[in-house]
Amino acid sequence: MGIFRRVQALGKREQLNSEIDEEMRDHMQRRIDANIAKGMSRRDAEREARLRFGNPTVMKERVNAEDAAVGVDSLWRDIRYALRGFAKNPGFTAIAITTLALGIGANTAVFQLVDAVRLRSLPIQHPEELTELRIAGGNHGMGISNDAYSSLTIPMWQEIRRHHDPFSGIFAWRPSSVMIGKPSDQRQFPAIEVSGEFFNVLGVTPWQGRLIEPQDEAATCGPLSKAVVSYSFWKSQMAAQTITSDTTIMAEGNSIQVLGVTPPSFFGLAVGDRFDIVYPTCNPSHPRAEIFVFSVMGRLKPGWNLARASEYLASISPGLFESAVPAGYSAETTKDFKSFRLAAYAGGAGVSNLRHTYNSSLQLLLAITGLVLLIACANLANLMLARATTRQREMAIRMALGASRRRLLRQMLIESNLLAFCGAALGVALSQPLSRVLVASLTTSQGSIHLSIVTDWRVLLFAASVAVLTCIVFGTIPAMRGTKVDPNTSLKSGERGIAGSRERFSVQRVMVITQIAVSMVLLVGALLFVRSYRNLITLDPGMRVQGITAGFFAFRNLNIKPENEAEFKRQLIEEVRSVPGVENAASTNNTPLGGSTWSHEIHVDTHDGPSRFTYASPTYFATMNIPLLTGRNFTDGDTNSAPLVLIVNQSFIRHFLGNTQPVGQLVHVMPEPQYPERTFQIIGTIPDTKYSDLRLDPEPIAYVPAAQLPIDAQMPGTALMIASSGGAATIDAVRRTIAAKHPQINMRFFDFRQGIEDSLVGERMMAMLSGLFGLLAAILVAVGLFGVLSYLIAQRRNEIGIRIALGASRTGVIGLIMRDSAVMLCIGVFIGCALALFAGRAASTMLFGLKAYDPTTIGFAIGLLAVIAVAASWLPARKASRLDPVAALRCD
């Protein structure tokens, strides 16, 4: 009601003013009349009335203030006044807004990623009902997991499909890929394999044609026959042609029917991934029970929640895992498998391994950008303080004319609010490209991350809160100080205020000390991450990485009998080795340092435990430059018909053999599906090498000749490590030679070294960004220190002038200023060290090869800050020492 009236009164200001005037005049007239009636002379009557009434302007202001206690109109006047002030001071305004925009923009950009990766719901109907079904606690590394999202096997999925009471619908899916195009010119496209209910349960509606329906799921497994394509694929690869019943594309060498197109917003269920093809899964007659393939999700029925659904799933778990247990495990492992429990987890935000990989990085980045913003705020606060001091006279005059302190405070807070608002608006605009740069910095040769970066309400809310916070930090203190003027002294002493007001200086000193302390934390962090990344990138993994190419050869289409596969792979290695330029080539079932692992439970003498296993060809050690320490290498004669042999690393010896002479020892490998229980004899030893991840310590590794892989476990494909110094040209020759001989083999190559660097992309991002922000912090500190010292010296002109006039030497004056900044530096660095040590604990898990409390790093950061402090103080100090005492003293 009141607000409404005020808005109505807006623009009627003049009328309101004259009404108040008239009311006051009327009052005055009545008083005069009454006085005359009492018998006073007209002059006395008027005089008495005026005296009683007091200052009419103040009165009008006070009545006005009631009319506009939260008055929109006077607010508007204050805003206009502030804008005029900014326009008069474009340098200050530009610096303030740019600083804020960069600071808020960087924070919002990082938050935007957090939002996209963790917080935002999938673009589907009622995402809150979507539930993921997983084994509580995971599968304990049993069997084979296809990828990060494959949590259940096909038999498990078939069981769940029969019992899903809590769910109105349920589906299985897995990330996959499909070769599209004519056989001579194929390209791989990301795909999703889904069960028939996928789109119905998600509630995704087709953009064109129709999506996959339950009847599309093939009862038996044959070649791909139909699929749905993504919007971007439809646009770029199919020229956005209308989907009819005979629209087809070439996939996996066959012509398949395109059923429809998914809407542009739908990217699948894995945040950070995208797809081009969705195809229906099939039901194999004998599904492998030990391979974890699918992610299973369902939509909760109304009235069910996660806890109740989990209870239901736990109750059906014993029967489910009893029927899904693979044959071939030892009794103990089988028991473990049967004790798995299924549970329901919230799935509305989809799944993403980005969350796991980059969670702590993103949190840390948010903290770093927050600290940079804090430094920027301290700088701004100092700027505002300096500005408030030069405006002291203005404030004093306004106060003398009757403005209340509250009014002036509001004026100053409106100014800082305006700055923060402009900064935030620009920052939000900046955050979009910044987020994209961040995502792009995580792109590797193997793939990129696809996130839809949108400024949703969460991002806006975040930016607004950051803006409000910054405003409080940089606006409040200067406003409080600026309005605490005594009009009398202030008007007398001119714009410079009273030289002795130490209190005001100390606020600025505290700001500078805060800046130094915070930038110390940032610099230590930056140095730690840069050094950690350098440690990783220069680490010797114990094998050759330069000039090695990993090639994947898939020959399912050749239909080779399992018993002939070992021999075919041996021939393939020879064919690759005979290509000119190839130095050596070897097969392996597990490419090292790629993140994947392969283990068997073993039993040696009295020791039990898991060991990593690699099935490699005899050429492996020579190809990878791994020296044989004792014993002999594998030969082509080490096949399944010869005695089973092993080569082990030092870690294996330490772990399982102790001081026993390793060569000749027997190692029992526990049974697993496709891998019967077997006994191997150690024939050689090699030094430790890194296995799946550069960051991990060496693990026990046992190497088995590739030809001794059990026949049941043979796969129609292999990875080859190819050593050459010819680079891409040699690999091209390999591709052409093999394609000419076996046109049906699918090949894919990647540079081994590049692959390792790709796996360090998270560390690279942290090193780059923390380095960048550390540098920014250092620059801000230099600017801040320079500004404050220049300002303090300007304030102390008189004092320094007197000192010089009394005979103080130039060096003495320089020393005076330098001591001042040295004190600030020391306190700041001391606090910064404590903070850095505290903060370092949070980052220690992300560091490689150094501790968070690294004395060298801290020392280096202190040195850097000292250099910055000296550089920033030198100019103002020299300027002070050159002060002309006569000019300085005459000024007052």
Added chain:
Amino acid sequence: MAKNDLQGALDLLIMKSLAQLGSMHGYGIAAHIEHVSDELLSVEEGSLYPALHRIEQIGWIRAEWAVTEASRRAKFYSLTATGRKQLAEREKNWEQVMKGIQAVLRFA
């Protein structure tokens, strides 16, 4: 426990005066209070007009311009319906406050 404080006294005086006078301008309200209280209470203009405008904003009184004797324009205030209700409540409240104060003063 009586809510409200002594600061509400002026508001209360203004509203009660308007209840007694029906419709009156600022000067008249001040004069009425002084007269009725036997010159014990004097209302300063510096407090009166801000208070009048504040109460008007809240909606307890309304203001109208009217031409009076000697054809002078004056702003006349009068109570609104909510103002009347508010006044009754405040009067009760005020008695409580007074009782409380008296009790404190007489405490020996």
